[in-house]
Amino acid sequence: MSAALPLLASEEFKAPGLGLFEWPPILASGPAWFNKPTALMMLGSLLVIVFAYAAFSRPRVVPRGMQNVGELAYTFVREQVARPFLGTKDSDRWMPLLFTLFFFVWIMNLFGSIIFIQFPVMSIIGYPAILAIMVWVLTQYLGVKRQGPIGLFKNVMFPPGLPKWVYVLVAPIEFLSHFFLRHITHAVRLFATMMAGHLIVALFSDVGWHFLFVALTPLGAPLGLIGVIMTILLTGFELFIQALQAYVFALLTAMFIGGALHPEH
Amino acid sequence: MSGVLAQVTGDLGSIGYGLAAIGPGVGIGIIFGQGVQAIARQPEAYGLIRQNMILGFVFAEALALIGVALAFAFRG
Numbered sequence: 343m344s345a346a347l348p349l350l351a352s353e354e355f356k357a358p359g360l361g362l363f364e365w366p367p368i369l370a371s372g373p374a375w376f377n378k379p380t381a382l383m384m385l386g387s388l389l390v391i392v393f394a395y396a397a398f399s400r401p402r403v404v405p406r407g408m409q410n411v412g413e414l415a416y417t418f419v420r421e422q423v424a425r426p427f428l429g430t431k432d433s434d435r436w437m438p439l440l441f442t443l444f445f446f447v448w449i450m451n452l453f454g455s456i457i458f459i460q461f462p463v464m465s466i467i468g469y470p471a472i473l474a475i476m477v478w479v480l481t482q483y484l485g486v487k488r489q490g491p492i493g494l495f496k497n498v499m500f501p502p503g504l505p506k507w508v509y510v511l512v513a514p515i516e517f518l519s520h521f522f523l524r525h526i527t528h529a530v531r532l533f534a535t536m537m538a539g540h541l542i543v544a545l546f547s548d549v550g551w552h553f554l555f556v557a558l559t560p561l562g563a564p565l566g567l568i569g570v571i572m573t574i575l576l577t578g579f580e581l582f583i584q585a586l587q588a589y590v591f592a593l594l595t596a597m598f599i600g601g602a603l604h605p606e607h
Numbered sequence: 608m609s610g611v612l613a614q615v616t617g618d619l620g621s622i623g624y625g626l627a628a629i630g631p632g633v634g635i636g637i638i639f640g641q642g643v644q645a646i647a648r649q650p651e652a653y654g655l656i657r658q659n660m661i662l663g664f665v666f667a668e669a670l671a672l673i674g675v676a677l678a679f680a681f682r683g
Binding site for chain 2: 530534535537538586589593597
C-alpha cells in the first residue's frame with residue numbers, strides 16, 4: 343500500500359498487537375507476578391470493598407450519602423439479575439455474591455476507559471478464568487447437594503419428555519455443554535470482549551497518533567482525524583459494553599446457580 | 608506445475624475470524640429483530656423480553672468471541 347500511496351506514509355505504521363497485554367513487573371527487584379494488571383486487580387477489589395463498606399456498614403432507616411448509591415445498585419442487581427432466575431427467597435441468599443461479582447467485574451472493565459490507567463484487567467484470561475472456575479465449583483457443589491450425584495447427571499443428561507432415541511444425541515451434548523462448555527464460554531466471553539475492545543480502541547488511537555503527530559502528511563491527516571473520531575466513539579461504545587459484560591457475567595452466574603438449585607426450570 | 612492449485616498468504620486468522628462472525632451476526636440480527644417485534648406487540652412485557660433478548664444475544668455472541676480468541680491463538 344505504501345508503494346501505491348507515496349504521500350501517505352513517510353514511515354511504516356505498525357498496528358498494536360498482543361504486546362498490549364504483556365506487562366513487565368512494576369518493581370525491578372520485586373516479584374515477577376506483581377505487574378500492572380495485578381496492581382489494578384488489588385485496587386479494584388479494594389474499591390469494591392470500600393464502596394460496600396461505606397454503603398452498608400451502618401445502615402440507617404433514612405438513607406444518606408453512599409447508602410443511597412448502594413441501595414440503588416443493590417436494587418438494580420436484585421431486580422434485574424437475581425430475582426428472575428432465583429426467586430425471592432434464594433435471591434436474598436445469593437445477593438452478596440452476585441452484587442460483588444457485578445461490581446468487581448464492572449470496575450475491572452472500567453479501568454480500560456479511565457485515563458492514565460487504560461487497561462481492562464479482564465482482558466487477560468487468568469482473571470475471568472478464576473472467577474468462572476469459582477462459579478463452576480460452586481454450581482457443581484450446589485447441584486450435587488440439592489439433587490444428589492445421580493440426580494444431577496440424570497437431570498442434566500436425560501431431560502424428561504423426549505423420544506427415546508433422541509437421548510443418544512442429547513445426553514453427550516448436554517453433558518459437555520452443562521459441565522464444561524458453558525463455564526468455559528462464561529470466562530472466554532468476558533475475556534474476548536475486553537481484549538477485542540481494548541485492541542480496537544488502541545488501534546484507532548494509534549492511527550490518530552501516528553498520522554497526526556508522528557508522520558503528518560496531506561493524505562495521512564484525514565485518516566488520522568478518522569482515527570481520533572473513531573477513538574472517541576468507540577470509547578463510548580466500550581463504556582456500554584463494559585457495563586453489559588459485567589451484567590451478563592452476573593446474570594449467567596445467577597442462571598447457573600438457579601439451574602443447580604431448581605433443575606425443573 | 609506444482610501440486611498447489613491456489614495459495615493464500617498473510618494473516619489467515621483474520622479470514623477465519625471473518626468466517627466465524629457470519630453465523631453469530633445473522634443470529635444476533637434475528638434475536639434483536641424478533642425482540643423488537645415482540646416489544647412492539649406487547650410493550651408491557653418489556654423487562655421480560657429484554658432479559659431474554661440479552662440472554663440469547665450473549666449465547667450467540669460467544670461464538671464470535673471464540674473466533675476472536677482463536678484467531679490470535681492459532682496465529683503462526
